[in-house]
Amino acid sequence: GNSVTQMEGPVTLSEEAFLTINCTYTATGYPSLFWYVQYPGEGLQLLLKATKADDKGSNKGFEATYRKETTSFHLEKGSVQVSDSAVYFCALGQGAQKLVFGQGTRLTINP
Amino acid sequence: EAGVAQSPRYKIIEKRQSVAFWCNPISGHATLYWYQQILGQGPKLLIQFQNNGVVDDSQLPKDRFSAERLKGVDSTLKIQPAKLEDSAVYLCASSFGDRGREKLFFGSGTQLSVL
Numbered sequence: 001g002n003s004v005t006q007m008e009g010p011v012t013l014s015e016e017a018f019l020t021i022n023c024t025y026t027a028t029g030y031p032s033l034f035w036y037v038q039y040p041g042e043g044l045q046l047l048l049k050a051t052k053a054d055d056k057g058s059n060k061g062f063e064a065t066y067r068k069e070t071t072s073f074h075l076e077k078g079s080v081q082v083s084d085s086a087v088y089f090c091a092l093g094q095g096a097q098k099l100v101f102g103q104g105t106r107l108t109i110n111p
Numbered sequence: 112e113a114g115v116a117q118s119p120r121y122k123i124i125e126k127r128q129s130v131a132f133w134c135n136p137i138s139g140h141a142t143l144y145w146y147q148q149i150l151g152q153g154p155k156l157l158i159q160f161q162n163n164g165v166v167d168d169s170q171l172p173k174d175r176f177s178a179e180r181l182k183g184v185d186s187t188l189k190i191q192p193a194k195l196e197d198s199a200v201y202l203c204a205s206s207f208g209d210r211g212r213e214k215l216f217f218g219s220g221t222q223l224s225v226l
Contacts, residue, residue: 004153032212036215036217041219042219043114043115043202043217043218043219043220044154044202044204044215044217045216045217046214046215049212049214051212089153089154091153093210093212093213095210098144098156098159098167099144099156099215101153101154101155102153103151103152103153104151104152104153
């Protein structure tokens, strides 16, 4: 079945550092890929998505490129801020099948 | 636009007791989901409704969990009797359609502690 694997956390960075959170997936065909973010005390919200190979999703300075050849969808940001501290979830959706989430990566940004 | 509403926000019960959670999705969203999020793990789908019909309940422990969405709008999830391993955050989400590329809108969740 479909599955998503994220890099283990937690991740702690200083403000203005470069961020990468790795995500790889297993699926047949061409799923849609998502990054959801969960800020403290809030529900999950969609950060960005890509629906086909080589698409780049972007939002709030974050980017992720759908790489079919490496089955990856790594999340990147060039300069993180304290307000980016949250838990980030990579997810996969396909057809009418349920959205499958990775285990989440907790990110803490220190000033 | 009002978001997905869930209640209660927190619930503490003893094992073998029963508990119910309520969810009101975004107006016009046909698809409603209940997810279970155990600490340190990603959300796991328990049940998916399309209007008032069940689309997927393959991971719902049906001996103790039940859910309904009678009028195709709000929904309740019930656990009876609760076990210690049911301690988790229960998330409700909704989407306009049911395709895999749909954006899901999540509520803030109900944090359940079973003692």
